[in-house]
Amino acid sequence: MSEQIVFMLQLVITGIAVGGVYSLMALGFVLIYKASSVVNFGPGELVLFGAYVAWATILQMRLPLYVALPLTLVVAILLGLVIERGVLRPLIGEPIIAVIMVTFGFASVIRGVLNMTWGSDTRPFPTLFSPEPFHLGPVPVSPVHLWSFVTVMVLLAAFSLFFRFSVTGMAMRATADNQQVAQSLGVSVKWVFALSWCIATVVSTLSGIILGSVRGGVDFSLADLGLKVFPVVILGGLDSVAGAIIGGVLIGVLENLSGGYLDPILGGGVKEVAPFVALVIILMFRPHGLFGKVEIERV
Amino acid sequence: MKCGGFRVSYRADERIFDTTVPIVTLVVFLGLLALVPGVASTYWLDVLNRIGIAVIGALGLNILVGYTGQISIGHAAFLAVGAYSTAILEAKVGLPFYLAIPVAALVTSGFGLVFGIPSLRLKGLYLAIATLAAHFITTYGIIHWESMTGGVLGFMVPPATVFGLSLESDGRIFYLIYALVVPATLVTKNLFRTKVGRAFIAIRDRDVAAGVMGVSLFRYKLLAFLISSFYAGVAGGLMAHHSRILFPDAFTLLVAIDYLAMIIIGGMGSILGSIFGAVFMTLLPEVLKLTATSLTGVYPQAFGLIASTRDVVFGLAVIFFLTYEPQGLARIWVRVRSYWTLWPYSY
Numbered sequence: 001m002s003e004q005i006v007f008m009l010q011l012v013i014t015g016i017a018v019g020g021v022y023s024l025m026a027l028g029f030v031l032i033y034k035a036s037s038v039v040n041f042g043p044g045e046l047v048l049f050g051a052y053v054a055w056a057t058i059l060q061m062r063l064p065l066y067v068a069l070p071l072t073l074v075v076a077i078l079l080g081l082v083i084e085r086g087v088l089r090p091l092i093g094e095p096i097i098a099v100i101m102v103t104f105g106f107a108s109v110i111r112g113v114l115n116m117t118w119g120s121d122t123r124p125f126p127t128l129f130s131p132e133p134f135h136l137g138p139v140p141v142s143p144v145h146l147w148s149f150v151t152v153m154v155l156l157a158a159f160s161l162f163f164r165f166s167v168t169g170m171a172m173r174a175t176a177d178n179q180q181v182a183q184s185l186g187v188s189v190k191w192v193f194a195l196s197w198c199i200a201t202v203v204s205t206l207s208g209i210i211l212g213s214v215r216g217g218v219d220f221s222l223a224d225l226g227l228k229v230f231p232v233v234i235l236g237g238l239d240s241v242a243g244a245i246i247g248g249v250l251i252g253v254l255e256n257l258s259g260g261y262l263d264p265i266l267g268g269g270v271k272e273v274a275p276f277v278a279l280v281i282i283l284m285f286r287p288h289g290l291f292g293k294v295e296i297e298r299v
Numbered sequence: 300m301k302c303g304g305f306r307v308s309y310r311a312d313e314r315i316f317d318t319t320v321p322i323v324t325l326v327v328f329l330g331l332l333a334l335v336p337g338v339a340s341t342y343w344l345d346v347l348n349r350i351g352i353a354v355i356g357a358l359g360l361n362i363l364v365g366y367t368g369q370i371s372i373g374h375a376a377f378l379a380v381g382a383y384s385t386a387i388l389e390a391k392v393g394l395p396f397y398l399a400i401p402v403a404a405l406v407t408s409g410f411g412l413v414f415g416i417p418s419l420r421l422k423g424l425y426l427a428i429a430t431l432a433a434h435f436i437t438t439y440g441i442i443h444w445e446s447m448t449g450g451v452l453g454f455m456v457p458p459a460t461v462f463g464l465s466l467e468s469d470g471r472i473f474y475l476i477y478a479l480v481v482p483a484t485l486v487t488k489n490l491f492r493t494k495v496g497r498a499f500i501a502i503r504d505r506d507v508a509a510g511v512m513g514v515s516l517f518r519y520k521l522l523a524f525l526i527s528s529f530y531a532g533v534a535g536g537l538m539a540h541h542s543r544i545l546f547p548d549a550f551t552l553l554v555a556i557d558y559l560a561m562i563i564i565g566g567m568g569s570i571l572g573s574i575f576g577a578v579f580m581t582l583l584p585e586v587l588k589l590t591a592t593s594l595t596g597v598y599p600q601a602f603g604l605i606a607s608t609r610d611v612v613f614g615l616a617v618i619f620f621l622t623y624e625p626q627g628l629a630r631i632w633v634r635v636r637s638y639w640t641l642w643p644y645s646y
Contacts, residue, residue, distance in 0.1 A: 039428075091621060096424055101560070102617065102618055102621050102622075104556050104560075104617065105614040105615070106618065108617070109611050109615060109618075110614075112612075113607070115606065115610065116604055116608070230431060230432070268443070273435055276435040279428070279429070279432040280429060280436070283417060283420075283425060283429050283432075284417065
């Protein structure tokens with residue numbers, strides 16, 4: 001196989017691996033939006049929070065992994081409850097700008113508190129996998145990427161089953177479909193809101209841990225990666241779980257290919273901006289994305 | 300003493316100032332403001348200058364978000380376009396500042412129009428996300444169009460000169476800034492007494508209803524973006540002259556969020572609110588800095604915590620105002636004032 005094809009395949013495979021993490025982050029975003037129509041503009045800070053708490057439990061407190069990970073997730077659930085109860089519940093029914101700004105507000109608080117507690121230096125993250133690449137045909141693949149992809153897929157499958165078959169999952173889908181009907185059938189909408197925030201903080205934390213081990217360290221630039229969920233959810237459709245998963249992988253591949261091929265021509269940084277260019281184009285031509293619900297309103 | 304509004308004509312109802320007292324107060328206030336550069340230290344002059352620039356920027360954003368209801372997270376990009384076009388027009392084209400700032404503001408307006416096109420199809424959070432994307436694309440352009448903008452290395456701006464007098468010092472640039480703050484405020488105040496301003500408010504309250512009543516959504520939404528970005532262009536041009544060196548880092552997403560916070564904390568859809576918000580957001584880090592300085596004796600690490608404390612206080616302030624006082628400082632001001640107007644018989 002020629003070198004160019006190997007290069008391209010390598011970009012695609014890395015893209016799929018990174019995109020898997022985007023899917024996971026987007027899943028949290030979509031769940032919140034579906035359940036409570038809240039747009040979370042601080043997804044990056046949730047990821048950052050998860051990564052730092054994981055770092056603190058594993059490396060600072062030196063807990064064994066089987067204690068540290070559940071502990072991290074419990075902290076994440078608590079954060080989700082605090083955000084839902086303390087910040088968003090008082091704002092139910094307020095204009096969109098208020099809800100958007102309040103998510104910026106708590107994101108800023110999280111960033112500040114993390115910075116106060118642990119400072120802004122880069123923290124080494126435990127490498128959970130061997131750095132030695134193995135070969136998939138002619139294409140070298142690093143184990144971190146493979147395992148992160150496998151983890152993401154297992155998690156996404158687990159969540160799909162949860163939504164499909166468990167009573168709680170069905171209650172969440174019912175609420176997303178129609179709040180009033182769900183409530184009259186005995187679903188506690190408040191509880192669903194709280195639960196969707198908890199799931200969102202948990203998946204953000206998991207993506208934080210995966211991103212931390214992929215990059216080998218955590219610092220505040222992780223929060224910028226969180227903003228990539230916007231291209232993902234716009235591409236997939238704001239209220240579609242399947243869209244979040246497919247959108248994540250597509251955006252991951254797109255940014256890697258554009259970075260790989262256009263960086264030499266345009267002089268760097270294309271990877272960061274390409275998803276947002278795609279976002280604008282999608283919004284112009286298909287605002288509801290691939291699988292989103294179409295809303296029609298005309299004068 | 301005034302104890303109520305008894306207006307018998309529309310003319311009286313539309314008047315900006317009910318009595319002569321606020322006019323006199325305003326003139327005295329502006330007169331005192333003009334004396335400030337003579338007495339204030341460089342530090343406080345710098346703070347006041349930044350407040351003035353923030354007032355113009357916040358007024359512009361309030362026209363778009365607070366009055367027209369079009370959510371924009373791209374205000375930092377407007378400021379950046381204004382600042383960089385001013386700098387380029389002066390350093391590369393050789394225009395004097397009094398031409399460069401208006402031309403740059405026009406360039407920014409054109410840019411704002413392009414930003415505004417998605418608003419014709421998108422509403423609410425979709426528009427917010429579109430402006431967010433536009434912000435990143437603009438920042439990318441500024442960083443990578445190195446031949447024009449200097450990229451991450453920065454861009455030196457020559458000092459503004461008028462009649463051979465260089466406006467290099469904080470004291471002199473102060474007059475330039477406030478000579479623009481005053482008309483910007485008056486124009487905004489008057490804008491909402493005209494047809495255009497009322498159309499903006501109608502679109503904010505319910506765009507479909509406004510459309511049914513014959514307000515051209517196409518025209519007025521774009522006009523709101525145009526006016527808003529013109530203000531941002533002026534504010535950006537002043538920023539270029541105030542800091543004299545431009546970096547892409549001065550126009551991050553956090554700046555756009557700061558401006559949104561200004562109009563939320565100050566009061567959305569309120570001119571006084573834009574001013575209060577600009578003062579609040581500019582003074583917040585300064586107050587924290589002063590507190591940290593006084594605390595260094597007791598708690599030596601205090602200075603290192605300023606940035607993170609600012610983030611926390613800023614976030615809490617935004618959450619607090621949205622939850623308990625959605626109309627912001629301007630509303631608190633009105634309440635306090637009416638309490639004292641009727642004192643001691645207020646209830």
